[in-house]
Amino acid sequence: MTSVYQTHDHHHCISEALQEARTLCQRSGARLTHLREKVLELVWQSHRPIGAYDILAELAKQEERVAQPPTVYRALDFLMEQGLIHRLSSLNAFIGCPHPGKKHNGCFLICQNCRVTQEIEHQAINQSIASCATDQGFKITDAAIELTGLCSNCQEAQE
Amino acid sequence: MTSVYQTHDHHHCISEALQEARTLCQRSGARLTHLREKVLELVWQSHRPIGAYDILAELAKQEERVAQPPTVYRALDFLMEQGLIHRLSSLNAFIGCPHPGKKHNGCFLICQNCRVTQEIEHQAINQSIASCATDQGFKITDAAIELTGLCSNCQEAQE
DNA sequence: CGCGCTTTAGTTATAATATAACATCTTTGA
DNA sequence: TCAAAGATGTTATATTATAACTAAAGCGCG
Ligand SMILES: [Zn+2]
Ligand SMILES: [Zn+2]
Ligand SMILES: [Zn+2]
Ligand SMILES: [Zn+2]
Secondary structure (H helix, E strand, C coil), rough: CCCCCCCCCHHHHHHHHHHHHEEEHHHHHHCCCCCHHHHHHHHHCCCCEHHHHHHHHHHHHHHCCCCCCCHHHHHHHHHHHCCCCCCCCCCCEEECCCCCCCCCEEEEEEEEECCEEEEEEEEHHHHHHHHHHHHHEEEEEEEEEEEEEECCCHHHHEE | CCCCCCCCCHHHHHHHHHHHHHHHHHHHHCCCCCHHHHHHHHCCCCCCCCCHHHHHHHHHHHHHCCHHHHHHHHHHHHHHHHCCEEEECCCCCEEEECCCCCCCCCCEEEEEECEEEEEEECHHHHHHHHHHHHHHEEEHHHHEEEEEEECCHHHHCCC
């Protein structure tokens, strides 16, 4: 089995993500400013989660003005509010959402070797979690499901 | 519906957790030193996750010597290795494991109002996650499932 | 346009969480 | 009793995140 992201045109991922972000923001009246779009682009520079300070470092390379942490965190907060990116709390890092625009609880498969991270929508997981919450009389507002391990690629490589 | 932890003898929880820790460590040859046991006791002071620096502050109150961060983090690392506590990455905090001694992927229900956190073993969740991983050819080594929301108690209180 | 209001970004400082590196003490077992 | 391993102490610093205030940009309205 090979990874979904082993061979693909990643420029396509980026441009699609940016285009969809523009569309969604226009629709909702949110202002996708230059800075915010730039940060989104940097988050999408790979399928690996990226830390706020890594984004800051990239911004320093690519932009005129040298940004400070609050600038980056505010852009990230905006992008999270718009559902364009997710924060992975087990890594203190951020990753682009491949299907923004609809509410969802992603389940993340994080490879500890290559760090490539895949967001999955899995019905059975969502259902079992919902029923677990119901059993306990618990009302979920946010679900963080972060699975760390080895992706299929990296398993093969280790054989 | 009322919370599991609404009315109970919490001294019993603490002493049971400490006793079980002693037994498990003796069995495995791990050294549950005074410091480590003290930190475990502090983690168990409630059913709410506690941060490393809160533990540090408690230690400062209760012990002769004033400990430094590495001291606390090392004790926490030990307790995690022994499976006696879990770290909740969405809170940067730690909580005692109610059923240590056997490998398990806990699922945590974290109340955002009262902060009481319950660890659940849920077969359907474990199964759906295992099948999700299988589908993707992903080999899980660690699963963090942290569900934030309102416990039954706090829902009642808000009505 | 020109003025005020709101939103966004810049700036400075600091909080909160976590670890590196090395020194010292304690336990253990030969 | 002594050497090795393990645990803790100590100092410094890395990493992640936010508070608080200032300045600039965008927007609506007369
Ligand atoms: Zn791609
Ligand atoms: Zn998503
Ligand atoms: Zn209790
Ligand atoms: Zn547990």
